[in-house]
Amino acid sequence: MKQAKTGAAAPSLPVDEILSGDCIEVMRSLPEGSVDLVFADPPYNLQLQGELHRPDASRVDAVTNDWDRFDSFAAYDAFTRAWLAEARRVLKPDGALWVIGSYHNIFRVGAAVQDLGYWIQNDVIWAKTNPMPNFRGTRLTNAHETLIWASRSQKGRPTFNYEALKELNEGTQMRSDWSMPICTGHERLKDAGGAKAHPTQKPEALLHRVLVATTNPGDVVLDPFFGTGTTGAVARKLGRSFVGIEREAEYRAVAEKRLAKVRPYEGAAIEVSRGKRAAPRVPFGTLVERGMLSPGEELVSLNGRHRAKIRADGTLTVKGVAGSIHKVGAELLGAPSCNGWTYWHFKRDGAKVPIDALREQIRAEMRPS
Amino acid sequence: MKQAKTGAAAPSLPVDEILSGDCIEVMRSLPEGSVDLVFADPPYNLQLQGELHRPDASRVDAVTNDWDRFDSFAAYDAFTRAWLAEARRVLKPDGALWVIGSYHNIFRVGAAVQDLGYWIQNDVIWAKTNPMPNFRGTRLTNAHETLIWASRSQKGRPTFNYEALKELNEGTQMRSDWSMPICTGHERLKDAGGAKAHPTQKPEALLHRVLVATTNPGDVVLDPFFGTGTTGAVARKLGRSFVGIEREAEYRAVAEKRLAKVRPYEGAAIEVSRGKRAAPRVPFGTLVERGMLSPGEELVSLNGRHRAKIRADGTLTVKGVAGSIHKVGAELLGAPSCNGWTYWHFKRDGAKVPIDALREQIRAEMRPS
DNA sequence: AGAGCGATTGAATCAGCTC
DNA sequence: CGAGCTGATTCAATCGCTC
Numbered sequence: 001m002k003q004a005k006t007g008a009a010a011p012s013l014p015v016d017e018i019l020s021g022d023c024i025e026v027m028r029s030l031p032e033g034s035v036d037l038v039f040a041d042p043p044y045n046l047q048l049q050g051e052l053h054r055p056d057a058s059r060v061d062a063v064t065n066d067w068d069r070f071d072s073f074a075a076y077d078a079f080t081r082a083w084l085a086e087a088r089r090v091l092k093p094d095g096a097l098w099v100i101g102s103y104h105n106i107f108r109v110g111a112a113v114q115d116l117g118y119w120i121q122n123d124v125i126w127a128k129t130n131p132m133p134n135f136r137g138t139r140l141t142n143a144h145e146t147l148i149w150a151s152r153s154q155k156g157r158p159t160f161n162y163e164a165l166k167e168l169n170e171g172t173q174m175r176s177d178w179s180m181p182i183c184t185g186h187e188r189l190k191d192a193g194g195a196k197a198h199p200t201q202k203p204e205a206l207l208h209r210v211l212v213a214t215t216n217p218g219d220v221v222l223d224p225f226f227g228t229g230t231t232g233a234v235a236r237k238l239g240r241s242f243v244g245i246e247r248e249a250e251y252r253a254v255a256e257k258r259l260a261k262v263r264p265y266e267g268a269a270i271e272v273s274r275g276k277r278a279a280p281r282v283p284f285g286t287l288v289e290r291g292m293l294s295p296g297e298e299l300v301s302l303n304g305r306h307r308a309k310i311r312a313d314g315t316l317t318v319k320g321v322a323g324s325i326h327k328v329g330a331e332l333l334g335a336p337s338c339n340g341w342t343y344w345h346f347k348r349d350g351a352k353v354p355i356d357a358l359r360e361q362i363r364a365e366m367r368p369s
Numbered sequence: 370m371k372q373a374k375t376g377a378a379a380p381s382l383p384v385d386e387i388l389s390g391d392c393i394e395v396m397r398s399l400p401e402g403s404v405d406l407v408f409a410d411p412p413y414n415l416q417l418q419g420e421l422h423r424p425d426a427s428r429v430d431a432v433t434n435d436w437d438r439f440d441s442f443a444a445y446d447a448f449t450r451a452w453l454a455e456a457r458r459v460l461k462p463d464g465a466l467w468v469i470g471s472y473h474n475i476f477r478v479g480a481a482v483q484d485l486g487y488w489i490q491n492d493v494i495w496a497k498t499n500p501m502p503n504f505r506g507t508r509l510t511n512a513h514e515t516l517i518w519a520s521r522s523q524k525g526r527p528t529f530n531y532e533a534l535k536e537l538n539e540g541t542q543m544r545s546d547w548s549m550p551i552c553t554g555h556e557r558l559k560d561a562g563g564a565k566a567h568p569t570q571k572p573e574a575l576l577h578r579v580l581v582a583t584t585n586p587g588d589v590v591l592d593p594f595f596g597t598g599t600t601g602a603v604a605r606k607l608g609r610s611f612v613g614i615e616r617e618a619e620y621r622a623v624a625e626k627r628l629a630k631v632r633p634y635e636g637a638a639i640e641v642s643r644g645k646r647a648a649p650r651v652p653f654g655t656l657v658e659r660g661m662l663s664p665g666e667e668l669v670s671l672n673g674r675h676r677a678k679i680r681a682d683g684t685l686t687v688k689g690v691a692g693s694i695h696k697v698g699a700e701l702l703g704a705p706s707c708n709g710w711t712y713w714h715f716k717r718d719g720a721k722v723p724i725d726a727l728r729e730q731i732r733a734e735m736r737p738s
Numbered sequence: 739a740g741a742g743c744g745a746t747t748g749a750a751t752c753a754g755c756t757c
Numbered sequence: 758c759g760a761g762c763t764g765a766t767t768c769a770a771t772c773g774c775t776c
Binding site: 131 | 471472476477490502506544
């Protein structure tokens with residue numbers, strides 16, 4: 001029993017709150033298998049003497065020899081593996097992780113992700129439309145950051161709203177390179193003195209795409225490096241719940257204020273395109289039972305090359321071959337598989353109509369109106 | 370003394386040759402501190418499972434070669450660290466490394482690069498204009514690969530032709546995300562049976578940009594995973610020397626044949642610009658990188674009165690004058706300005722075609738993005 | 739001749755459910 | 758857990774053929 005093992009009552013998950021403290025310790029207090037998604041924007045300074053710092057807040061202390069370098073990489077790796085392991089414990093079996101970083105840290109993070117048993121789905125490039133130039137002209141303009149999207153394990157089946165992303169991309173499959181501007185203007189939070197409230201505030205557009213792609217309404221999103229709460233703000237807008245962890249009181253204060261102003265989009269607005277995978281199953285035999293097609297009637301492939309006869313039990317038969325609409329189609333095509341719903345057609349008014357049209361008719365009847 | 374330490378005479382560096390054997394062992398036989406650049410396209414450790422079919426039931430020809438199979442992450446890491454360490458020994462103190470990979474391996478490679486004392490200058494994204502789609506609709510289109518550019522050490526001062534890259538990018542700083550098509554068509558080498566000679570041949574445009582950016586004419590470029598010799602072919606065209614190492618006899622044979630046909634561009638053509646320029650959208654240099662026009666090739670004005678030669682960085686030169694297509698055109702016309710895109714023509718089948726036609730071709734490729 | 743159509747192909751960790 | 762069945766799913770570019 002878990003309660004006996006931990007020596008404490010099973011903790012409950014505090015939701016839509018910002019938790020204060022070190023994320024590794026705080027995550028330890030959260031129940032295992034309780035969140036749908038982790039989005040993390042960890043610090044990436046490798047100089048771990050004392051505190052971790054954001055890149056522009058950090059002094060770049062020259063590392064003079066190999067031992068120092070190894071020491072700081074080792075410290076960063078230890079920190080990275082610790083929070084990734086806790087995050088993995090807190091994730092549901094079919095949960096997923098997003099981490100964002102730059103070349104300073106992303107390779108170490110990515111290797112740790114793999115070593116800890118996560119399974120990478122994609123790496124995604126955020127190509128900035130308006131990056132900061134390299135003023136000294138010694139390197140290329142650092143115009144992108146890298147995100148890693150990983151399931152909790154190889155067996156995990158993370159949420160992926162394929163159709164929704166396809167729509168976001170004007171009808172063609174979403175690619176792994178995303179072009180978006182950095183966070184500026186009114187979106188960029190300022191402190192009382194007018195300075196940036198946080199050095200690395202991410203654009204809401206980025207989180208919007210991440211959450212539309214890999215969560216559903218009502219899901220819980222954990223952000224262990226909450227900062228000024230971009231993850232929470234977008235989650236709330238999209239009808240998701242969030243759990244934020246942030247160590248710095250100043251950032252928590254900014255985030256609280258920000259979140260108080262956020263209004264969720266209307267219920268219908270957060271629905272996304274689903275595709276056929278989510279539709280209810282309709283056996284082909286149902287069309288026969290309902291008299292939409294008759295036993296003995298002939299189906300034909302679109303090119304007219306193949307014909308088969310419908311039997312009373314909803315199987316097809318042709319030249320001694322018999323079986324499901326899929327199996328017979330595959331057999332005739334000599335293909336490993338075949339979607340019978342789109343392959344087979346019946347004739348109506350001289351035209352060929354895919355049997356999928358009849359299935360859609362039944363599905364329409366089944367929908368709550 | 371090195372000779373005493375190694376117990377052998379200091380080895381000399383064989384240049385413009387393909388060396389046969391395992392790259393780790395072969396590199397051990399090369400003198401330390403002897404090459405200017407290492408470009409490496411190592412196995413990606415793809416870990417593919419079963420077969421994959423397109424929606425039209427055709428089978429995808431995947432990378433299932435023995436050279437891409439490793440028993441575990443640990444085995445892959447050991448291999449990676451071994452070749453990276455030898456490559457580092459062979460590099461000059463101010464030398465640099467490029468490695469290309471995908472999310473399957475690049476995080477492990479990048480962490481090893483850092484651990485071994487290299488110093489990352491940039492990570493670079495090759496965004497493919499025409500990637501293979503995700504046929505099952507289960508993930509994002511895997512539309513990019515990642516390159517790491519690193520100096521031998523933090524103290525190293527690697528070659529970086531900042532101005533040349535700026536010219537290649539039509540006057541604005543070159544970014545870390547590069548958009549290029551994959552290697553297809555006539556550039557893609559075929560074996561006797563018409564099948565692809567190598568499963569992962571890289572486009573010459575990619576190597577062109579890498580070598581223009583981080584080497585000078587006369588430099589020596591080592592490629593420990595030579596394959597069909599793209600690195601060698603582009604190096605020779607650009608007046609660089611190469612050292613190729615390849616284990617597979619079949620690949621070596623294809624590469625030898627390929628290299629025998631390669632002619633270096635003329636001396637003046639490989640000089641890169643030191644000046645500055647600014648202008649519109651599709652950089653002229655892109656036409657050069659993509660092989661639509663070649664360094665050394667002549668452009669001519671419509672009336673035939675003026676001629677200029679193309680250089681590797683996308684600038685033109687004539688009678689000691691050098692600069693962008695616009696600047697050189699203006700100079701020759703004695704005019705304050707000139708639209709090089711409509712002024713300059715190349716010859717095809719005896720007819721003069723404005724280079725703008727090529728720009729339009731590229732724009733057509735870039736449109737849906 | 740040139741437009742248009744069909745076939746082919748590329749570094750890919752590519753399904754989910756029931757029995 | 759494995760076997761077996763249902764059934765969902767692709768974009769850009771090149772090449773070669775027909776009209």
